[in-house]
Amino acid sequence: MNTVLNKQNLISLSQPFNCSPWNYSGIEKVKEIPNERIVDWILVDVRDAATAESAKPGSVVSRQAAFLLDDGSIVDLDGESKIYFYNSIEEQLYVVISHRNHLAIMSSQPINEGEDSWIYDYTTNGNKVYGGELGYKKIDENTWAMVAGNGYRDSEISISDKVYIWTPEVLETKVICQEILVWMEKSTTLTKMKFFRITLGKRARYQ
16 A cells, blocks of 8 residues: 555544544544554444344444554554454444545454454455455455545445546545545546546445
C-alpha cells in the first residue's frame, strides 16, 4: 500500500466518517499523523451474531476509527498499538472494515480469540471476506485486497462512479463530505479508465 496521502499531508487529523453512509460520531483525532507508514483512516465495526448472514447493522456492538498501515495492518491513533474494544461477545465476532473510497468488507468467518488478542488476516484468500470474490480483489498470487473506486461510498462499483466521480476528478484533489479527501493520483485518464474497468461490477455482500 502506498502512503502518498500521508506524504502530501492529505490525511485529516480527525476521523472522517461523520457523514453518510457511516454517520459515525466518534471523537478520534490526533495532533499530527504519527508516522510515515500511515496510509489513511479506516473504520472498524464489531458485530455480534450467530452467523455471517445474520451479522447485519443491528448486530454492531462497537465502532472505532483507526489508522491503516502500509503493510495492511490496523493500529490505534499512536500509529503502532493494537486497537481495543471493551465489549462482551455473546455469539460470534464478525468485523467490518470500511474505507472512504473502497468497498467495505466483512469477515466471512467468526474471529477467534488468540492468546491476548483477536486476529483475522483478510488478505490470504478471497473467501476470507463475506461474499467472496464478488466484493474483493486479488492483487498478486498470494494477496487479496479491498476494491477501490467506490466514489459514491455505496455497496457497488458502478458506471455512476465513473461518470460522476471518477472521470471528473481523475486529475484532481478534492475535499467532500467535510473532512473526507477524495484523491486521485495524477496520471493519464487512460490509465485510470483501465483501472476502473478492472473493478467495475464489484459489489459488497454484507449490509
